[in-house]
Structures are given as structure tokens and as C-alpha cells.
Amino acid sequence: MQLGMIGLGRMGADMARRLSKGGQQCIVFDVQPAAVQRLQQEGMVGASSLDDLVARLAKPRAVWLMVPAAVVDSTLEKLVPLLEPGDIVIDGGNSHYHDDIRRGGELGARKLHYVDVGTSGGVAGRERGYCLMIGGEKDIVKHLEPVFVALAPGVAAAQRTAGRQEDDSTAEQGFLHCGPQGAGHFVKMVHNGIEYGMMAAYAEGMNILHHANAGNQSREIDAETSPLRDPQFYRYDLNLGDIAEVWRRGSVISSWLLDLITGTLSRDGDLKDYAGRVSDSGEGRWTIDAAIDEGVPAPVLSAALFSRFTSRGEADFANRVLSAMRKDFGGHAEKSGSSTG
């Protein structure tokens, strides 16, 4: 079917390519003309403006937004007046599901349909396919199925799950209508929350392995520092690339994330190219917000989120409070060295 794609950054452009390869017709637009031209050179139809995009689409139109969450509303402000009752807007970016519910209501008042799609897959998605979590009206989601089929990985991408009954769910194809508006981004949000937790689990474990030679380093003796009681237990120089590789086969913790990090660790076991300032794009935060609203404990997912904040220096003031307290009650001066037991 025909689809207008707005936003041709890394994700949007690759999704347009996968859609085209999958036999769907994409009319593409971006505020950066160069991004449109690139895809035109690959054979897609480019639009010169939102008006032009809308004019080129057959009714009922289907327009997919793949823009930063922060500019979805301003884009809709310009796009919506151009649309007509029955047209469909799909937000495939990283919107907060609260915004989906609000936008769904606003567009619905104009007889426009709003569908939210949480999209996972990253840069590998173009080849591997995208996992799509969808919220919206049932018949509209059904109407868009050719698009989802083209974007999703398909059943063959993984072994069938033993014991799953034959049903009408599309989950095995890699896309799923999760529920009403907002449900797609809600499920994607929790997906990312889980992702943070898994990533942190690997990262903490790798860090423990990385320091398995701590017993080979000498430490000074003073009243503030407890010596490493048993240095003889920490004399291992481990090859993290090999360890990640061996875990990829047969172990309980094999995963796609592990596959990814194995290549990097194999090339540079010390990860010297990275400084360790870890960004977060919102979903991890919203996952904890949702857990708190629901009254559901999320100690692991929140610890993973807070580790990212801390990696960016956001615990600094708290740490200064701790050092000041130690000075005040114990006369402890801060140490300038790195290893203080």
C-alpha cells in the first residue's frame, strides 16, 4: 500500500527502504531536503513540503511520523489541517504514551485516526526487520497490516515457540496490535525499561570480570581503608571478548545484546573508545513512572536508569554531601587518589 513517511533520519530512512523493498510505495519527506534527495536517488518518490506530501497521497491517506518525540506536536500542528476525515496518522517514534492518548483524542475529534507504533530494532532493523508494538483502533490497525508485514521480521526470523496455539495473533510475524491508543508506546516503553535492565546486568557483570585482577594491585594501609582481605582470590586476567563469545552458545544468557557487544569487546576489551557517559532517551524514565503509578516495585529497572544518570555526573552533589558529612563527624578528609577501599 501507499504510505507517506515524514522524518528521514537514521530510522525513518531505513524504514522507508525496507518498506520499498517489501513492495510498499513510500512518499518521503523531511525538513532537510538532502535527506529527501538521498531516497529519491534510491528510487523513492520525494515530497517538497507537507502540502506536497499530502497532495501526492491517495485517500484515505496514511502518514507515518518518524521524528524526534519533541517535535511530533509541532509537526502535527502543520500536518493535521491538511488532512481529511478518514486519514490516518501513525507515530512510529519514541512518544510518551500519554501524548498518544491526548493526540488520539484530538485527531479523533477531527475524524482522523491515530495509531501509535513502538519500534524496536535499531540500525540492524533495515536488514533484520523491526519489532512493532501497535496501539489504536482495531480496524485501522488491520487496514495498515501490509505496512507492518513489510517492516516486521516475519515468522522465519526465529524458531516457533513450542506449545503456542495456532491463533489469529500476528505476534509471530514480529508485529502486534497491543491495545487501544497508547498501548503500542506503552509496551515499547516497558520494552526499553527491560532493555536498560538487561544492558546494566551485562555491564555490571563485565565490570566485575574486568576487575578480577584486583588482588594484583597494591593498596596503602590506613585507618580509613580496609585492605582487600583475600587478594589471592582476585588474580585473574580475563579476556572479555572471548568470554562474551563463549556465552553466545549454549548459555542461559545468550541474547542479541550479547551478540552485539561480543564483536566490540573482541576488538577492544578495554573499550578505550568510550568515555562512559550514557544517554537515556526517555522510555526508561517513563517505565519507572508507570511502575510507581501502578504501585509495582521496579528495583532493578530503576537501578539501571539511575546508573545512567550517575554516569553523567548527576550524583555529584549527593556525593559532596556524603564527603562533607564524613568530614563533619569523622574528620575524614577526602582522598584525591582513586582507590580507597
Added chain:
Amino acid sequence: MQLGMIGLGRMGADMARRLSKGGQQCIVFDVQPAAVQRLQQEGMVGASSLDDLVARLAKPRAVWLMVPAAVVDSTLEKLVPLLEPGDIVIDGGNSHYHDDIRRGGELGARKLHYVDVGTSGGVAGRERGYCLMIGGEKDIVKHLEPVFVALAPGVAAAQRTAGRQEDDSTAEQGFLHCGPQGAGHFVKMVHNGIEYGMMAAYAEGMNILHHANAGNQSREIDAETSPLRDPQFYRYDLNLGDIAEVWRRGSVISSWLLDLITGTLSRDGDLKDYAGRVSDSGEGRWTIDAAIDEGVPAPVLSAALFSRFTSRGEADFANRVLSAMRKDFGGHAEKSGSSTG
């Protein structure tokens, strides 16, 4: 090659089967004669006692222990006097690596070789192969390679890692000599620590999804309980089996653990067969011990471990302290109902 296998529980028996299928000769023994008989009926050679086992093995003997960690030392006490210099003992169970270092020294004093093997793979390992993390003397590990090859999944079990250089590491085959004695169980220990973290990440995420309909439940109003501020955001009835299934293809959080839980959630999305008392077999604890010794933070892995303790009621006294404090300063009586915001 020839191997004596002591301990024919779930793991030991399946490993003997995989070894036999892989062309290795297993002489098997267990304190339960029935366990020996079962494997004899499958064509393996059974031993009637430790003496018998040792007598049937060609020198230098290789004996693999697959017994509970708590009985390794008592087994060695009986086995070691029967062995001769040059013989090899392999502990493939869940021993603490501190014990490996001690046992390695004790056996070394008798000119016996000790190899520790951390084994991952669970009940699926018989078909899928076992991921083996190995510690010990380099030439002894090399000598045992046919055994490891037979047990491990082999290169074909996963896609090759892009960018890994050709090297002499066996990691791609699913087994790895990690370092000197104890290194195998050290790496396996951290593996399990990571496993706890990943499992908790999925579990917490699933719990948040499970309660996504919290806004549909009414809550009483009182001075102690804050109402759910925005019930309209929590009206989703989600199908966890379908969601797990859709994540298996194309998503960033696809993994073997997810594959496993998908079948179960597809059959029973409420997991009514489980009470939620979660055991832990030691490695998760030791991982945190190691992190603390190394001075390395492990907030996610420790939160995962503590969640298991708590699931078994071990926070009860702490919670009573909290309730008592609330009573003392605020006059708050404990509520007997379940949902108190």
C-alpha cells in the same frame, strides 16, 4: 576419550548422554544404583562403587564430578585416595571458586590435576549443548579438549561474530579456558549474576505490563493513601504471551530467556501454577561478594538477588520494623487490605 562421570542427577546424566553421543566413552557412577542402571540400559558402562569406577578407567584417569556443591568435598575425600599422580579431577558443578583454588592446591600436592568447569545450559543442554567455562592448567585443559568439544554446542550454534579475528580461542565452539584454577567457576559465577539481573529485568517489566489496567480498579480515599492521580493512563489489558512472542523477532531484548518464558506465558498469562518463592543456588550471592571485594558497584545484580530473598519472606522483619515506626510517629495502623497506594 574416556571419562568417569560421578553424579547422575539431571545434569550429570544428560551430560553423560551427550558425551556418549559425541563419541566419548563414559563410565558412570552415582550413590543411587538406580541412576547408574538407567544409563547402563542406554548402553553406558556403569560402576558399582568409586573403587570400581577408578579401576575401570585407563591412566591418566579423568573423573568428572557432577554433584551438589555441598558434597564435593566429601566425595573428594573418598575419591582422591584412590587416584594416582597424573590423574585429573574435573568439578563441573556449581562450586564456589574459592573452593577450586583450595582444592587445586590440595590435589596438586598429591600430583593430581584439578580442573573447574562452570556449566551453563540447563535441561536444554543435552540437545543444545553446554556452554563451558574452564579453569585449570593449560596443558591439562588441552588434554581434555575432546570432552569439551563433545559437550559444547559447536560453532554452528550461532552466527559468527562479525569482526572477530581468526584466533586460537575455542570460544566460538562454546567452551573456553578462562584462566588458572577457579577461573572457570569465577566466570560462571558472574554469568549467573548476570542471569539474575536479566531475569529480574524481564520479570519487573512483565509485572508493569500485568498491572497496566490498574486504573480500572477503584481505590478507597483516606488520609494515608494517595489516589492514583491519572487512572485514565492505566486501562490496558495486555496479552503477555503475545507481547513476549512479538519481542522475540527484531527487538533489542530478544534472548534465549525470552524464548523460554514466551511458551509459558502463552499457555498461562497469569502464571497461576507458580507461587513466586524464588530460590537461589549461590552464584548470585558470590557475584555480589566478589563485586564488594573488588570495590565494583553492582546495584542491578544485587537488587535482583535481594528480590529473590524477599520473595521468600526474608524481608518480613524489616517490614515489621517499618510498620512499627509508622505507628510510633504517625499513629498509622497497619492496613489489612491489599492495596494501600
Added chain:
Amino acid sequence: MQLGMIGLGRMGADMARRLSKGGQQCIVFDVQPAAVQRLQQEGMVGASSLDDLVARLAKPRAVWLMVPAAVVDSTLEKLVPLLEPGDIVIDGGNSHYHDDIRRGGELGARKLHYVDVGTSGGVAGRERGYCLMIGGEKDIVKHLEPVFVALAPGVAAAQRTAGRQEDDSTAEQGFLHCGPQGAGHFVKMVHNGIEYGMMAAYAEGMNILHHANAGNQSREIDAETSPLRDPQFYRYDLNLGDIAEVWRRGSVISSWLLDLITGTLSRDGDLKDYAGRVSDSGEGRWTIDAAIDEGVPAPVLSAALFSRFTSRGEADFANRVLSAMRKDFGGHAEKSGSSTG
């Protein structure tokens, strides 16, 4: 000065008593006539309705709400139409500071003044005085100072802080104008977040002391359970009441919370009267929400909050997911007993 007090529950009634004792005139009202009568018998002026309350107050009126957060808005709906420009409404309950900002705007549009007061002190406050954290317009807060002085503990309640400069802050008296509308409840919110963390610190520590005799209990040996490696280190039967008492003098962790729990632990070291279902009234949640919005890590405060959720059974589904996974990959059946290592 004269003050209307709406809401004569535990906190409201005691505050009216302290105000009266401090020379302020309270006109009191509650939807429960019996609550009004009780204070009338103590000599205060009671109002039979909101209209009556408003009629009895001299202009500009000052009305203090001490009602559950969930009914503040419905109370304001009835109260506000009765008021006149220049009148002051004070919310002394546990409102979310977002609501203060909204209400401040709504009342401001009617030329009414809105002041938010976070109140700490609990049942002891009547004698000990209340710690008041105040948000609102500077001159209005100044106008209400006699009320705050009467409610607050006063300078003599604690030793002067060495090194604090003489300034015009009222902090030493136990009340503080923290900033514009919402600032009072914001600071009170974080106060409660800290309170959760401190309470959890004591509770976890007490739990560790409570189990210091773990080595005296026998545990079965099996493949799933790691034995307590060193039972000889856990043979202490500790008297928690005595330990809390000794910490009250000279130790770094002496505090008012410790004072409180000491009495209870001295009477019943096992806290048999409590079940350990710990409520939370909102501020702890909002503290974490704020931390997340600000991008500030709060691993300790969030762990404390989540422990409360968990104490009420809200982790149950997550735990069932863990048990199911363990069954799926390891064939581990759930144990029904309590101690599984």
C-alpha cells in the same frame, strides 16, 4: 491571629489545640459534627458549615485545610465561592506540589491567596511542635507568621547550629518560607522521601541483626541450595531493644526515628504485633518522580519505596515470572519451604 481550620482528624485537631494554646484563635470545622463538638468542649469556636465558618472569620480571612489530599479539590470547590478577594487559603495536608501550582493559579485569578504548608511531626507534634515547610507569596507568608510561630517547635527545641550566621531566616524556629507556591510541599515531599530511606536503613539493619543467629539453624543439602558456608559466624542472639537503646547515645546514627523505635523494640523485640504490610501515602512516590524528571539518581530512596510496594505483595507476579523461568531453563520446581539458600 484568627484562623479557620477545616479538617479535624488526628492532625487537624491537634494543630488547632496547639494554635489555641499558643494564643491564636481557631474557628474549627469538620464534615463530622462530633469532631467539631470535641474541640468546642475544649473551648474552641466551632462552625456548623463552611458558610458558617466563613461568616465567623474576620477579613481578610485565613482558612487552613487539613484534609486528605484526595478531597482538597472538592473542598475548595465549595469553599472558594464563599471567599472574597484578599482571603487566604492554606493547604497544610499532603498535597502534591503540582496541585499547589495549579490551585495557586486558579485562586490567584480570583484574587485569593494560596499558601502550601508541608507539615512534619506526626502525633508527637502537638507537644513537640510541627516542622513547617511553606510555599507562597512572600508578604502573605509573612502575614501568617503568628500562626507558624505557634505551630512550630521554636528555637529552644534543639541546640543552635555552630557557625550559622545571624540572618533573617526563621528556619531555627522550625518553620521556613521555602519559595513560591508549591515549594513548601516540594520540600516536604523530599523530606518524606528521605524519611523512607532512613526508615529502610534502620529496618534493613535490624533485619540483619535479627538473623545474626542464622548459623544455628540447619539447612538441607541439595543441588539448588548453597549451604551457609560459615555457620560459625552467625551464632549471635542479639537483643534489638538494647541495641537500639545504646545507639541513642553517642552514636552517629542517633535520631528521632531511632528514639521512637527503641521503645517498641524494647517492649517486643520480635514485633509480633505487626504483619509488615507497609503503606505509603504518596510523597515517597512523588520524590522519585521528581528525581527522574530532574535526571538525578535516587537509588536508595527508590529502593526504600519499592520495598514498601513489595511488602504489600506487589512483586508477586514478577516473582512468578522468575519461578517460571527457572522451571523452564533449569527444570527447577518451586520449593514450598521457607529457607532455600
Added chain:
Amino acid sequence: MQLGMIGLGRMGADMARRLSKGGQQCIVFDVQPAAVQRLQQEGMVGASSLDDLVARLAKPRAVWLMVPAAVVDSTLEKLVPLLEPGDIVIDGGNSHYHDDIRRGGELGARKLHYVDVGTSGGVAGRERGYCLMIGGEKDIVKHLEPVFVALAPGVAAAQRTAGRQEDDSTAEQGFLHCGPQGAGHFVKMVHNGIEYGMMAAYAEGMNILHHANAGNQSREIDAETSPLRDPQFYRYDLNLGDIAEVWRRGSVISSWLLDLITGTLSRDGDLKDYAGRVSDSGEGRWTIDAAIDEGVPAPVLSAALFSRFTSRGEADFANRVLSAMRKDFGGHAEKSGSSTG
């Protein structure tokens, strides 16, 4: 009574002074002659060597060690041969209670008595008195009571606990015989674990207050960064010194730690003199080790400990793993700026 004091650092010298002032006779020794001379000038008897110290003490001798945990064993190696059956050695430093149990056994074999004393109070202890947690043989602890009385704060240091029965416990005086050897340092260890948790609770809360003006800072918009959804809620410039001060009177979170930090925050609300590298001297670690051994959850205390590790850069490698993963799956380049949402 007479006491030999070995180790005249900050704590040891002040304790000798308090003992002298309390009418006890101290013979003092330190490996640094200048430290001995200082106390001699204050009127105490100095010893020129361990032999000299032992020679000057009446039998049965009582010798108090106040030296870094790391040198207790080497000190005992020299001291013990000089002692005679019936003599008493007290370790008042920060020893691990495992070492107490071992040393108690070793000294007991020589008919020497070993007493472990966990000491809290810091630099304020000289004036305020020390909180003493004691482990050892009952009659020996009783024999030393004059020493403990002189060091402890005494009953008057705090209000009596309502409802505590008259008993023979010395807890109200600020010292307590907790149990057999090791029990003193065990209780002190958990005390410090609680201290870490309380300090972190304040520090995290202060950090949230410190960033309450986050809405006043502009942030760039891009696909990786979620904007602060509601900047209008974060426009408070709070005075942390005043807030700490107001909490000291009447609030639930008043404590000695809060008293201490108030002075510092009042002088410098930004704590510019501190870098935020927070040391830890061992007990916090051992508390978590004990919790894990006992199978008791300690999510708050462990989070507090790990925050300290992280403040010293020990999470860096884990963070690099996270950044590498984000690059691998999402093509996300690390940001060099500080605020990435």
C-alpha cells in the same frame, strides 16, 4: 582502673583523654613517639615501647588497641608474647568480626582474654562520649565496666525511653555487652551499614532539592533526548542550609547527622570544597556480606555502598559497556555534553 592504650591517632588520643578526665589511668603508647609526647604533656603516662607499656601495667593487665584494622594482627604478634595468663586485650578499632572470633580463639589458647569493642562517635566523641558495642566473656566485660562508663556518654545524654522497663542492661548509659566475641564489632558493623543508608538518604534528597531549578535550564532537542516534559514544575531555587536547619526541629528526619550537615550547608550550600569521592572503610561492605550470608535483603544499604564505589569511578568500565552497546544497536554516539535527558 588502669588501662594501656596502644594507638594514639585521632580516635585513640581522644579516648585516652576522655578516660583520664573520667578518672581512669591511661598508660599510652604509639609507634610515633611524638604522639606519646603530646599526651605526656597533658599529664598521661607514656610508654617508650610495647615492653615498657606491659611492664608499667598492673596485673591482670588491660590493653586497648586503637590502631588501623590492617595492623591489629601485626601488633598482636608483638604484644601477645609479652602478656601473661589472665591479661585482657581489647580491640576498639574497626576490625572485621571474623577476625575477632579467630583472635579470641588464639588468645584464649594462651589463657588471654579478648574483648572487641565497636566504637561510634567520631571526633565529637571526646566531648559527647562514645557509643560502645561490646563482645566478649561476660565477667571480663563486667570487669572492664569502669572503662566503659568513662568512655560512654551516660544516661543524661538523651531522654529516657518511655516504656523501657528497669533492667540490668547498661544500654541507657551508652555501652552494651552485645554477646560473645565478635558481637561488638558485628553490631558496630551493622551500625555503620545503617549509617551509610541514612547518609545516602540525606544526600539523595539534598541532590533532588539542589536540582529543583532544572526547569530553568534549556536543553537541546534531538532524537536521543526526551525533553523535560514539564519545566514549570522545576523552578525552585532552594536554600539547602535553611532547609536542613528547619528539619532539625519537629520533623521526622531530625538526627545527629542532620545536625552536622546543617552547619556545613549553611556556610556553603554548594559544597564547593568537596569533590565527591567518597571513601568507605569496610563495615558497609561487611554488612552486605553478612546480609547475603544470612539470606536477608538489603537493597537500601547496598545501594548506598555502591553509590560510594561509583563516586570513585569504579563504574566506569560498566558505563563504557553501556555506551558501546548503545552504539552497536542504535548507532548512538556518546555525547560529550553533560545533560542528555
